[in-house]
Amino acid sequence: MTSHPSGRNGRRSRGGSRRRGDNRPRQQRAPVKKSLWQKITTLFTGGKPGSAIRPVSQTTRQNGSDSPRSSRRPESVEVTTPRLYVGNLSFDATESDLFELFNGVGAVQNAEVVTYKHNQRSKGFAFVQMLTIDEAKRAVQELHDKEFLGRKLVVSGAKSNDHHSAN
Numbered sequence: 455m456t457s458h459p460s461g462r463n464g465r466r467s468r469g470g471s472r473r474r475g476d477n478r479p480r481q482q483r484a485p486v487k488k489s490l491w492q493k494i495t496t497l498f499t500g501g502k503p504g505s506a507i508r509p510v511s512q513t514t515r516q517n518g519s520d521s522p523r524s525s526r527r528p529e530s531v532e533v534t535t536p537r538l539y540v541g542n543l544s545f546d547a548t549e550s551d552l553f554e555l556f557n558g559v560g561a562v563q564n565a566e567v568v569t570y571k572h573n574q575r576s577k578g579f580a581f582v583q584m585l586t587i588d589e590a591k592r593a594v595q596e597l598h599d600k601e602f603l604g605r606k607l608v609v610s611g612a613k614s615n616d617h618h619s620a621n
Contacts, residue, residue, distance in 0.1 A: 531613055532611050533590050533610070533611035534614075535587065535612065535614065536586060536587055536589070537581060537612040538583075538584065538590055538593060538610070539581060539611065539612040540552065540608070540609055541607070541609075542605050543567070543578050543580055543605065544604055545575065545578060546576075548567065549580070552582055555602060556582050556597070559596050559597065560586070561585040561586075562583070562584060562585075563585055564581075565583070566580060566582075568581070590611070593609060594609050594610060597609045598610070
């Protein structure tokens with residue numbers, strides 16, 4: 455076994471090669487080799503100095519500020535057909551619940567909760583088809599902003615199918 459003086463393993467000289475307080479301008483310093491993790495974070499941050507990957511929370515907006523997110527007001531669509539959009543729907547709401555709720559206002563032809571294909575969980579909105587346009591307008595007046603299963607409903611006219619086919 456080889457013994458090293460003063461407990462050093464011989465990798466560095468006594469003065470050490472690690473510099474502290476290097477006051478030379480950055481351009482004159484030797485480039486520092488980045489670790490794999492630093493290279494990966496550079497990919498996601500675009501190489502901006504001082505930026506770090508943060509976990510995305512519900513309060514983080516797309517512009518990066520951490521102020522609480524303001525609720526987006528849904529676009530109000532005029533009722534021109536008997537078909538209604540019902541938003542901010544509880545995930546526990548069923549088509550029969552909607553049928554009963556809207557039946558109190560007028561005759562309901564159909565109620566359909568929109569779900570994800572892979573797990574059949576509600577997406578949080580639905581479409582209700584009333585018998586007449588007048589009943590649909592009355593349903594919007596009476597049920598918009600009404601509390602239903604712990605959430606305030608957003609009820610408005612549904613956009614036409616022509617609008618969706620254009621997108």
